[in-house]
Amino acid sequence: MVSHLYSMGLYGMDSFPVEVEADLSSGLPSFEVVGLPDAAVKESRDRVRSAMKNCGFDFPVSKITVNLAPADKRKEGPIYDLPLFIALMKASSQLAADLEGSVFIGELSLTGELRPVRGILPMTIRARQEGFRRFFVPKQNAAEGAVIQGIEVYPVTDLPQLLKHLNGGGQIAPAQPSPAECGNPQNCPDFADVRGQEEAKRALEIAAAGGHNALLIGPPGSGKSMLARRIPSILPEMTFEETIETTKIHSIAGTLPPGVSLVQVRPFRSPHHTVSPAGLSGGGSIPKPGEISLAHNGVLFLDELPEFSRSSMEVLRQPIENGTVTISRVGGTVSYPCSVMFVAAMNPCPCGYFGHPTRRCTCSPQAVSRYLSRVSGPLLDRLDLHIEVPPVEFEQLDSRVTEESSESIRTRVNAARRIQNDRFRGTGITCNARIRPDRLHEFCRLSDPGRNLLKKAFDRLGLSARAYDRILKVCRTIADLDGSDAIESAHVAEAVQYRSLDRKYWLKEL
Structure with a gap:
């Protein structure tokens, strides 16, 4: 006898329907799963067999063939345990319920309990698009799927509960959207804890208002990391579209806590400097999101930037510029969004006291030069604001x-973001830092004094074309904070001062 039902598969940010077909035929007892399964899917045979027996159901003694269609797309993970179980129950006439319009996802324990899986949110979205009406998922994942309207998501605790529901003996109530969220803005560290550093606070306010990248540079203990970790507390609230997209990424990566429905606080990711290039950009045989994608719509903070490997730093250049990271493998190509506010912190030299007003630097000029050279010019050029963080005086502390x-x-x-939202409505641009080059002069109109000042700065500092574009965007943000439609010379002067650590002239000071 052949039975069939539906499950869902996951590849990158996308999901796809999977038809699960189970055939019981005469022959030597065996259990084969075909349809391009990975090792975890093949191991489902043993989990399903034990779960059926331990829950009091009869495991069919026959030649069992389970096909996961389409057969040209790789199936991975333990998410097919539950649909395999239901397909076998149906094929062995132990279940007579009508499964039309239903989708099943879940990992089984050996005792028949369901364990949470990753990727429920994108699967629920695709299941609704495909016209399915019911989605049976582990109880811990139900809040995540319930935020999508137009499809009923049923939280399942164990197999007896599910079978009782399908046979009409007891109903499982569909999950309701939960107010539970990942993180809480009130729990973020507050800028009120930071003593002094008014100039750095102002620069980070500009960065947050326009979504600009920033580099914090100063001696040890001056408060660089303290300032960076408080950036999420001043970022604007996420829109519903940003919330859904951010939650999808964390769901796919498996970092969404059980019972949480949405990531409603902008992410803050701070990987250690030993992270690999694949850890930052994403990777694997079927590529998973990396740190830069997990920080999507939030902050990616790299502390002690020169300590990161050169390959790890350079892998960030294209994603920072384009807002997406594309990972190519033999099995296919996956793109993940990574629209992040990139913030880095570093010391000015190996000992940390180059340029300190009271402590003597013990590094040779060659050592300082080698240390600074670890950060390439192209990466530095993509950092809109170079922020000096001097030591804090005793009186301030x-x-x-x-x-x-x-x-x-x-x-x-x-207030500045509301101005930007009105300005960019219908253009697909989210903030000043994402203004496309072809729209730059349309949105960043300079007054005559402002244009003259920027020309002098460009000639004197030898800025690149990219630096010119980024200065214009920072000018636009400063003007928005000031409530000005035109960019005046004062806005240009403040924006230019944040390029004072441009690598070319920074090294000349040595």
């Missing part, structure tokens, strides 16, 4: 003056 809170800064950031 000991002050009882209340510093400005993140909530206050975020109010100004949100």
Whole structure:
């Protein structure tokens, strides 16, 4: 007897329907799974066999063939345990329910309990698009799938509960959208904790308002990491579209906590400097998202930038520029979104005290030059703001003056983003940092004094064409914070000062 039902597969950001066919025929007892399964799918045979017996069901003693169609797309992971079980129950006449319009996903324990799997959100979206009406998933994943309207998501705890529901003996209530979210803005560290560093705070406010990349440079203990970790507290709230896309990536990567429905707080990812290029960009035989994609719509922070390997740093250049990372393997090509605010921090030399006002640097000029040379010019050119973070004076640390809170800064950031949303409506541009070159002069109109000042800065500093574009975008953000439609000379002057650490002239100081 042949039975068939539907499950879902996952490849990159996309999902696809999988038809599960089970055939029981005469011959020597065997259990084969075909349809390009990986090792984890083949191991489903043993999990399904044990789960059936331990739950009191009869495992069919016959020649069993299970086909996962389409056979030209690779199936991976333990997500097919549940559909294999249901297909065998149907083929062996132990289940007579009508499964039309239903989709099944889940990993089985040996005792028949369902364990959470990754990728439920993109699978639910595709299942709804394919016209399915019911989606049976592990209970821990139900909140994630329930945010999609137009399809009923059923939380399943174990096999007896599911069989009872399918046979009409007891109904499982469809899951409802949960208010549970990954992270909480109130739990983010606050800028009010940072003493002094007013110039650095202003620069990070500009970076947050326009989505610009930034480099923090200063001696050890000056507060570079402290400042960077507070950036999420001043970023604007995510739109629903950004929330769905961010949650999809974390669902695919398996980093979404059980019971969480949506990632509603902008991600902050800070990988260690030993991370590999594949760890940053993503990889694997079937490529998974890397750190830069997990930071999509949020912040990717690289602390101690020169300590990262050259190959790891250089792999960021194209994704930072384009907002997507494409990973090619023999089995196919996958693209993941990675629209991130890239923030890096570094010391000015190996000992950390080059240019310190009171402590003497012990590094030779050659050692300093080698240290700074670890960060390539092209990568430095993609960092819109170069922010000096000087040591904090004792009077500032000991002050009882209340510093400005993140909530206050975020109010100004949100006001600037609202201006940008109105300006870019219908263009597909999300913030000033994402203005395309062909629209740059349309959105970044300079006053005559501003144009003259920028020309002098361009000639004097020897800036590249990319640096010119990025200065214009930073000017646009400063003008938005100031509520000005035109870019004035004061806006240009402030934007240019954030290129003062341009590598070409930074090294000349040695």
